[in-house]
Amino acid sequence: MVLMLLLLAGFWIVQTGLVAGLEFVEQKVQVVADLSDDITAARVQALVAQTSRMPEVATVTYVSREEALQRFRDARAAQGEEDLTPYLESNPLHASLEITLRDPGQFGQVLDRLRAEPNVLRVKDIQDLVQRVLTVTGVLRSAGLVVLVVVGLIVLFIIVNTIRLAVVARAEEIEIMRLVGASDAFIRWPFVFEGALVGLLGAALTLAILYGASGPLARFMFDFFRVLPFRVETIARDVSAIVLGTGVGLGVLGSW
Numbered sequence: 460m461v462l463m464l465l466l467l468a469g470f471w472i473v474q475t476g477l478v479a480g481l482e483f484v485e486q487k488v489q490v491v492a493d494l495s496d497d498i499t500a501a502r503v504q505a506l507v508a509q510t511s512r513m514p515e516v517a518t519v520t521y522v523s524r525e526e527a528l529q530r531f532r533d534a535r536a537a538q539g540e541e542d543l544t545p546y547l548e549s550n551p552l553h554a555s556l557e558i559t560l561r562d563p564g565q566f567g568q569v570l571d572r573l574r575a576e577p578n579v580l581r582v583k584d585i586q587d588l589v590q591r592v593l594t595v596t597g598v599l600r601s602a603g604l605v606v607l608v609v610v611g612l613i614v615l616f617i618i619v620n621t622i623r624l625a626v627v628a629r630a631e632e633i634e635i636m637r638l639v640g641a642s643d644a645f646i647r648w649p650f651v652f653e654g655a656l657v658g659l660l661g662a663a664l665t666l667a668i669l670y671g672a673s674g675p676l677a678r679f680m681f682d683f684f685r686v687l688p689f690r691v692e693t694i695a696r697d698v699s700a701i702v703l704g705t706g707v708g709l710g711v712l713g714s715w
Contacts, residue, residue: 460618460657460658460660460661460662460665460706460710461661461664461665461668463610463613463614463617463618463661464614464661464662464665464702464705464706465665465668465669466610466614467607467610467611467614467701467702467705468665468669468698468701468702470606470607470610471607471697471698471701472694472698473603474603474604474606474607475694475697477599477600477603478600478603489557489558489559489560490556490557490558490560490566490569490570490573490582490583491555491556491557491558491582491583492555492556492558492573492576492579492581492582492583493553493554493555493579493580493581493582493583494506494553494554494555494556494578494579494580495553495578495579495580496524496553496554498554498578502578503521503554506556506576506578507519507521507556510556510558510573513569513572514561515560515561515562515565515568515569516558516559516560516561516569517559517560517561518558518559519556519557519558520556520557520558521554521555521556522554522555522556522557523554524550524552524553524554525550527550527552527553527554527555528544528550528552531544531552532544553580556573558573563592563593564593570582611705611709614705614709615709615712615713618654618657618658618709618710618712618713618714619713621713622650622653622654622713622714625650625653626650633646647715650714651711651714651715653714654710654711654712654713654714654715655707655710655711655714656710657710658705658706658707658708658709658710658711659703659706659707659710661706661710662702662703662705662706662707665702665706666699666702666703669698669702673695
């Protein structure tokens with residue numbers, strides 16, 4: 460029971476990191492709209508406010524032409540490339556709006572509405588890329604859930620067979636109980652309680668092992684998944700609930 464619960468908890472932690480990683484990737488999907496050079500500051504503020512009110516939009520960031528040029532210079536410097544912008548007669552980059560979405564699947568609606576704005580020169584169409592990202596993340600999420608279900612079924616299978624061995628070992632006792640008139644429920648319930656007790660003790664031992672390893676594990680996850688949107692405290696709470704619920708629940712179900 461302890462080994463199976465440790466396996467289940469490990470897969471849950473990996474699944475949580477995977478889902479957080481997928482959410483992080485989806486949050487990077489942005490709509491970038493280049494603005495015309497003659498747009499006024501008042502019109503920029505109005506356009507930012509109007510875009511922010513869209514239900515599909517999470518945040519809107521205005522990037523001026525000077526900021527865009529500085530970003531280009533920083534990117535060239537980070538790559539170790541020579542900065543050629545001083546040789547330009549003027550800034551060739553446009554001001555833009557960088558829009559993050561609540562749901563990347565709503566990219567098309569925001570794209571169409573921005574293209575209808577007269578002060579928007581162009582909107583980068585990455586709809587095919589967005590669709591590929593959503594497809595990959597959906598497949599990985601489904602695969603993670605399938606693995607968790609398979610591990611749960613393996614745990615249940617092992618518990619059922621373990622309890623079956625206990626029943627076979629007590630076949631003579633059960634036969635004597637039947638001969639003296641014991642009902643099925645009277646014979647069955649001690650095994651059910653035994654399964655619940657084994658599950659509870661297994662969960663307690665598993666949580667004790669995880670607690671002992673929580674320090675190094677938390678440091679590893681914080682360092683490895685530093686940029687991902689999840690909290691170690693939330694994982695600890697979820698793992699505790701899953702281990703206790705699975706241990707007792709599968710113990711009772713397997714015994715039954």
